[in-house]
Amino acid sequence: MHSVIEVSGVRKTYGKTVAVDEASFDVKQGEIFGLIGPNGAGKTTTMECIEGIRKPDRGTIAVLGLDPFRQVYKMQERIGVQLQQAQLQKRIKVWEAVDLWASLYGKKAVDAERLLEQLGLTDKRSAWFMNLSGGQKQRLFIALALINDPEVVFLDELTTGLDPQARHAIWDLVRSIRERGKTVFLTTHLMEEAERLCDRVAIMDHGRIIDIDSPEGLIRRHCPERTVVLTQDYESAGEHFEKIPQVESVIRDNQRFTIRGRGDDLVTEVIHCLSENDIRVTDFRTILPNLEDVFLKLTGRSIRE
Ligand SMILES: Nc1ncnc2c1ncn2[C@@H]1O[C@H](COP(=O)(O)OP(=O)(O)OP(=O)(O)O)[C@@H](O)[C@H]1O
Ligand SMILES: [Mg+2]
Structure with a gap:
């Protein structure tokens, strides 16, 4: 073009x-x-x-x-x-x-x-x-x-x-x-x-x-981080999440798990892990970075400041 x-x-x-x-x-x-x-x-x-x-x-x-x-x-x-x-x-x-x-x-x-x-x-x-x-x-x-x-x-x-x-x-x-x-x-x-x-x-x-x-x-390119937040009540779920290669951290707050990692595959891998281990979730959310995060990363400031 x-x-x-x-x-x-x-x-x-x-x-x-x-x-x-x-x-x-x-x-x-x-x-x-x-x-x-x-x-x-x-x-x-x-x-x-x-x-x-x-x-x-x-x-x-x-x-x-x-x-x-x-x-x-x-x-x-x-x-x-x-x-x-x-x-x-x-x-x-x-x-x-x-x-x-x-x-x-x-x-x-x-x-x-x-x-x-x-x-x-x-x-x-x-x-x-x-x-x-x-x-x-x-x-x-x-x-x-x-x-x-x-x-x-x-x-x-x-x-x-x-x-x-x-x-x-x-x-x-x-x-x-x-x-x-x-x-x-x-x-x-x-x-x-x-x-x-x-x-x-x-x-x-x-x-x-x-x-x-x-x-x-x-x-x-600038913000490959991905986050999945989910709620479930299976006792040892955390161990399963930690084994996912793309996962960098798993934070647990009662039944709520915040799973952080990088790359587009993270979300798919978490879903795969849930189904493989027959883990039932009552809530599932993904948090994706946006252009605002890109700007912050590139300039060290928020665009609104
Ligand atoms: N006619 C002018 N005389 C002197 N300085 C100017 C003039 N026009 C713009 N500037 C200065 O040039 C810089 C860039 O201004 P510009 O208007 O291009 O920014 P902008 O990105 O469009 O901002 P905004 O989001 O507020 O519209 C600013 O520091 C502004 O103060
Ligand atoms: Mg302007």
């Missing part, structure tokens, strides 16, 4: 602040690519350099083979941008904003009514911008980013401020963008969002990209 975004050795400073430090990565056609990291990591700056809004101090960037500076107009026809902190006139109506945006593009826009419906904004089509809730504004900005049926969509913190239900609806929408063969480049500091939505993620901290892979790949 070919790359639609190519970033190589990009550095961007604001005075003494190094916002982006030698960032290099590729985004492939048709994938949802996430840039994740804590506040101030450099995500928005990186994204805005790619969009041609900011000029990097050095490094090269190509979007759809175009230079975001020298070919900015050509590029803008083919991309869609949702900014992290955008504002519109207070008294512009939802449908007017959509109409205005559609008129900015040379090619024919998508079916605006359908787009508003997909984003749950049909009821609000005649509402003023200033009377929309935070989540509705957010959804309007996503609609505006999609109005020109772009090949690449940039979404900065797309679900910040949305309730869980709206968030899931937006995730579905982003997946539907991918299903139509488009490429999505997004930033988030929500690890769950990255894990559920992204095909690949780049982890960014202090302006540097620390690692890039699929969420599963990152978890497998």
Whole structure:
């Protein structure tokens, strides 16, 4: 699959602040690519350099083979941008904003009514911008980013401020963008969002990209630990669990056992051991590491700090 975004050795400073430090990565056609990291990591700056809004101090960037500076107009026809902190006139109506945006593009826009419906904004089509809730504004900005049926969509913190239900609806929408063969480049500091939505993620901290892979790949490589917690009342079960090769520790608390080990086989081996020894369990849970654990492992800090 070919790359639609190519970033190589990009550095961007604001005075003494190094916002982006030698960032290099590729985004492939048709994938949802996430840039994740804590506040101030450099995500928005990186994204805005790619969009041609900011000029990097050095490094090269190509979007759809175009230079975001020298070919900015050509590029803008083919991309869609949702900014992290955008504002519109207070008294512009939802449908007017959509109409205005559609008129900015040379090619024919998508079916605006359908787009508003997909984003749950049909009821609000005649509402003023200033009377929309935070989540509705957010959804309007996503609609505006999609109005020109772009090949690449940039979404900065797309679900910040949305309730869980709206968030899931937006995730579905982003997946539907991918299903139509488009490429999505997004930033988030929500690890769950990255894990559920992204095909690949780049982890960014202090302006540097620390690692890039699929969420599963990152978890497998950096956090191979697995934990099984189960409840059973067979007296010598602990001995059986300890014999499983992948097991590193077994902690017992009355009838509850916490079994720790590493590798994807651990869970299967525990289940196998239970069935082989005819051990009946009343509760069985697995605890798997997530991207949050990966970030902690790579940086020594929690992403929320
Ligand atoms: N226009 C600017 N002038 C000066 N410093 C800036 C400017 N924009 C960003 N910065 C600084 O650059 C660094 C990276 O900021 P950036 O907005 O790219 O981070 P981010 O990862 O998007 O953070 P967030 O999760 O809060 O959106 C921060 O230290 C920020 O203070
Ligand atoms: Mg940001």
